[in-house]
Amino acid sequence: xxxxxxxxxxxxxxxxxxxxxxxxxxxxxxxxxxxxxxxxxxxxxxxxxxxxxxxxxxxxxxxxxxxxxxxxxxxxxxxxxxxxxxxxxxxxxxxxxxxxxxxxxxxxxxxx
Amino acid sequence: xxxxxxxxxxxxxxxxxxxxxxxxxxxxxxxxxxxxxxxxxxxxxxxxxxxxxxxxxxxxxxxxxxxxxxxxxxxxxxxxxxxxxxxxxxxxxxxxxxxxxxxxxxxxxxxx
Numbered sequence: 001x002x003x004x005x006x007x008x009x010x011x012x013x014x015x016x017x018x019x020x021x022x023x024x025x026x027x028x029x030x031x032x033x034x035x036x037x038x039x040x041x042x043x044x045x046x047x048x049x050x051x052x053x054x055x056x057x058x059x060x061x062x063x064x065x066x067x068x069x070x071x072x073x074x075x076x077x078x079x080x081x082x083x084x085x086x087x088x089x090x091x092x093x094x095x096x097x098x099x100x101x102x103x104x105x106x107x108x109x110x111x112x
Numbered sequence: 113x114x115x116x117x118x119x120x121x122x123x124x125x126x127x128x129x130x131x132x133x134x135x136x137x138x139x140x141x142x143x144x145x146x147x148x149x150x151x152x153x154x155x156x157x158x159x160x161x162x163x164x165x166x167x168x169x170x171x172x173x174x175x176x177x178x179x180x181x182x183x184x185x186x187x188x189x190x191x192x193x194x195x196x197x198x199x200x201x202x203x204x205x206x207x208x209x210x211x212x213x214x215x216x217x218x219x220x221x222x223x224x
Binding site: 004031035042043045048050055056091092093095096098099100101102103104105106 | 142143145147153154155156157160200202204210211212213214215217218
């Protein structure tokens, strides 16, 4: 299995621009999680899906953030408009049968 | 919010020595998991210990769990330079919740 695949690996954008991060979970995993990692706050859960349905989005910081999962093999996290404080590494993870998480390599976002 | 708190925040040891990292948490759990993160990479699941287990081994890893003290420890024996990474504990509350909450991690440096 290829593991969880995220794109892009690095994104540099100007403040106010729209950013879209993409994730392909491991086939057969029915839970998908989006986390954000910063030095100051560590790993924060933003939102998670079960069978493509958003279950808890209480970690999404603002309305500027939105996430979708149109099918079992694809999810997006969108930030519009982006701000410098959104600079972070964004991770997607899917859950295995023993409740362990499999993480992608992350998308490092820099908003100038 | 951060559930697990790792201690120490940073640890530097010589190759061949043992490394011990501790994790304290606040609420009841179904299981506790440890992850490793190499610089610039995603998190990798190492080991999971359930609330009714006290100790678990996996290769050079030994994890203990004391639910009465709400604490866990991760021991890496005979450390290698390749063990240099950040190590995170994550608590799984179970009981219908599917959110893993991560601590801020221990940064381990193994000097060759």
